[in-house]
Amino acid sequence: MPARWEVSEISNMKKEKKAILKNPGEKLLRVTVHPDGDRIGNVQLAGDFFIYPEETILDIESCLAELKPKPRAIIEAVEQVIQHKNIQMVGISPATIAEGVCRAMEEK
Amino acid sequence: MAVASNETWRLIIDTQLPGARNMAIDHAIMKAVADGKALPTLRLYGWDSPTITVGYFQNVEDEVYIDKCRKDGIDVIRRITGGGTVYHDNEVTYSVSIPLASAITYGTILESYQRIGIPIVHALSDFGLHAEYQPINDITVYGKKISGSAQTRKMGTLLQHGTIMVETNIDEMFRYIRVADEKNAGRELAAVKDRVVTMCSLMAPNLRCDHLYQHIAAAVARGFTKEFGITFREESLSQYELELAENYQEKMFSNPDWNLHRKVDAI
Numbered sequence: 001m002p003a004r005w006e007v008s009e010i011s012n013m014k015k016e017k018k019a020i021l022k023n024p025g026e027k028l029l030r031v032t033v034h035p036d037g038d039r040i041g042n043v044q045l046a047g048d049f050f051i052y053p054e055e056t057i058l059d060i061e062s063c064l065a066e067l068k069p070k071p072r073a074i075i076e077a078v079e080q081v082i083q084h085k086n087i088q089m090v091g092i093s094p095a096t097i098a099e100g101v102c103r104a105m106e107e108k
Numbered sequence: 109m110a111v112a113s114n115e116t117w118r119l120i121i122d123t124q125l126p127g128a129r130n131m132a133i134d135h136a137i138m139k140a141v142a143d144g145k146a147l148p149t150l151r152l153y154g155w156d157s158p159t160i161t162v163g164y165f166q167n168v169e170d171e172v173y174i175d176k177c178r179k180d181g182i183d184v185i186r187r188i189t190g191g192g193t194v195y196h197d198n199e200v201t202y203s204v205s206i207p208l209a210s211a212i213t214y215g216t217i218l219e220s221y222q223r224i225g226i227p228i229v230h231a232l233s234d235f236g237l238h239a240e241y242q243p244i245n246d247i248t249v250y251g252k253k254i255s256g257s258a259q260t261r262k263m264g265t266l267l268q269h270g271t272i273m274v275e276t277n278i279d280e281m282f283r284y285i286r287v288a289d290e291k292n293a294g295r296e297l298a299a300v301k302d303r304v305v306t307m308c309s310l311m312a313p314n315l316r317c318d319h320l321y322q323h324i325a326a327a328v329a330r331g332f333t334k335e336f337g338i339t340f341r342e343e344s345l346s347q348y349e350l351e352l353a354e355n356y357q358e359k360m361f362s363n364p365d366w367n368l369h370r371k372v373d374a375i
Contacts, residue, residue, distance in 0.1 A: 020288060027192075027244070028288055030170060046167045048192035050244075052217065052261050054164045090190075090217050091244050 019104035027091030031100035040064045040074075040101060049092035056085045060097070069105040074098035115210065117332070118147040119340035121325050127159030127183045127196065132357035134203045134269055135188055136349045141205045142263035145348055148206040150332060150340065152325035158197040158277075160184045160284060163258060166193060168368050170286065177284055186367045187269075191245060191258030194271060195281035198306075198317070200324045202228070203269040212336060213266050221245050221259060224268050227331030228255055231272070234327040237310055245270075252305035272324060275308040275317040 019031045027049040034042040043061045051057050063077045078094035081087065122133070130153055140146035160182055162171050168184055171193040177184050204224055206212060213220050225241040232239040232249065239249045247255035257270030278301050287300050307324075308317040332338045345353070355375060365371040 022288075025243075030167065044167075046165055046170065048163050048190070049165060050190035050217070050259070051165070054188070054190060054260060057165060088217055090221075 017104045017107040019100050019107065021096065021100050021103065023093075023096050023099075026093065026096055029092060029096055029100045031097075031104045033101060033104045035105060036065070038068055040067050040069055040105065043101060045092075045097065045100070047092070050090040051092065052088045052090075053085075056081070056087050059085055060087070064101060069102045071095070071098040071102055074101055114337040114339075115148060116339045116341060117206075118149045119329055119342045120149060120151040120153075120345065121322075121342065122151060122153035124154035124156040126156055127161065127185045128357050128361035129353070130155065130159075130201070131161070131185055131187060131361045132353040132355075133345065133349070134205070134267060135356045135360070136345070136352035137203065138205045138260075138265050138267040139263065139352055140346065140349045141207060142265040146205075146346065147341065148210060149204070150329060150338075151203045151205075152328060153201050153203075154199065154321060155196040155201070158182055158195065158280065161187050161194050161196065163187055163189065163191040163193070164260075164370070165190050170288075172286060173284055180284075182284055184367060185361050186370060187258060188262075189258035189260045189267065189269065191256070193285050194256065195276065195285055196271065197277055197280065198273075198275035200272045200274055200321060200328070201269060202272070202328050203267060205265060205267050208261060208264050208266055210266075217259065217261075218243060220266065221257065221268070223335075224259075225255075225257065225270075227328060227335045228257075228270065228272065230331035230334050231324065231327035232307070234330070235307060235311060235324075237307065249305055249310060252303055254305050254307065254310075272328075273304065273306040274320055274324065276304075276306050278304055278306070 015034050017033050022028045028047045030046040032044040043064050059081050060078055063081045067073050075094045075098045078097055137149050160172055162168055172184055212223055222241050225247055228247055229239045237249050239247050242248050245257045246253050255270055255272045257268055259268040282301055329340055359375050360366045360372055
């Protein structure tokens with residue numbers, strides 16, 4: 001029996017939005033979001049930047065899920081995780097993450 | 109000498125090996141250093157066939173023409189370090205695994221990139237090349253990238269691996285690696301290719317590059333001695349490291365779940 005796509009899965013696939021940015025002095029950031037209503041929802045951050053420890057990227061991505069795409073709120077949430085998890089970033093910054101996520105959310 | 113460490117390190121000069129093996133060995137050395145079972149280690153190695161590595165945070169599909177890689181037998185392997193996509197071909201690769209307590213690692217991460225990059229600059233100068241460290245993680249000659257590096261810090265240990273392009277085929281490189289417009293400010297592919305350079309293209313036209321590998325490896329070790337006063341003891345991998353490497357190779361670096369999706373079962 002062929003696999004069937006659930007309606008919600010199709011809906012989610014359609015909602016994928018992306019942004020790519022490279023700010024001066026930083027590395028390339030690719031943002032993929034699957035918005036949940038007016039919230040950011042599921043986020044994936046990819047690129048040639050460095051985050052230490054690497055595994056904490058999951059904490060950074062998940063801290064954004066419930067937020068609305070407001071730069072100040074995103075920056076504050078990321079900075080909180082950075083402090084809490086003792087994260088160091090090279091070639092990427094909370095402001096760039098906020099810019100990338102907001103740009104992706106604005107994609108039509 | 110910026111930091112007088114005067115430490116004794118192990119030097120491993122490996123042959124050209126498969127990509128998954130190379131990444132597994134670097135990981136195993138890092139673990140052995142972390143466990144106190146190995147001296148701080150400088151390893152120099154090559155690749156037995158063209159191989160692509162992608163950074164920890166990259167999406168393979170975004171970075172490489174994966175179907176073309178599969179068709180042409182180019183392995184695509186995810187590193188445990190961040191950073192960008194690298195086409196490994198006719199290069200010398202180095203890896204440094206040292207405790208974070210080492211004098212070389214003090215200061216910011218960016219400073220440690222620079223500090224570990226300087227011995228590579230010294231090595232290139234042994235071949236008459238005037239190289240410079242360019243933040244974040246590049247070394248350039250005449251403004252063109254000749255060496256890149258990536259660093260991770262885990263278990264109280266730093267691993268930095270980096271490339272020195274010796275006779276890398278730049279045209280082939282860009283047959284497999286995707287170039288994001290945003291990264292290259294809309295430059296044409298030819299202009300992007302022109303931003304990287306190999307040792308052999310800069311040196312005497314009649315030079316036999318196939319004999320350079322051992323000389324470059326030795327020059328890199330000398331660079332660390334010159335910069336940090338390191339004394340090297342040339343040794344092989346221990347049995348502990350060989351077993352770790354076998355495990356990492358099988359469960360991570362030969363595993364599509366890791367290489368394509370950054371998923372790994374507990375090791």
